[in-house]
Amino acid sequence: MKRIDKSYFNGKFVGVEGIEIFDLINPTNRENIGEVILEDENDTRNAIAAAKEAFKTFSKTSVDERIEILKNLKKTVERRGKELSALNL
Incomplete structure (x- = not known):
């Protein structure tokens, strides 16, 4: 089973601090094929800050x-x- 516990920003994959788990379900057979660790509020703030910084040059x-x-x-x-x-x- 696949476990996704990192997010990509600032050009690299980083671990998330969140603890809530979201199950990945195959829609064809309803089999659980993995899980994603959801970002928490702090993870989200870090991602937003990285996006704002990247936008300065990308824009x-x-x-x-x-x-x-x-x-x-x-x-x-x-x-x-x-x-x-x-x-x-």
Whole structure:
């Protein structure tokens, strides 16, 4: 069973402080396939602060730069498609 207990911000995965568990259910067979540890109020504040900081520079990028970022993301996902699908989330 997969357990997700980290969030991604500031360019890295960090552990969360929350303790509440959310079950991941496969909708086709209702099987419990994993769980997510939900962020608490402090985790949320940290994520918001990181997003605000990132926005300072990202908001200054041009449309062309943003398109390039999305194209690079698409290429990366396509290149790692098999690896991502093997995660069984």
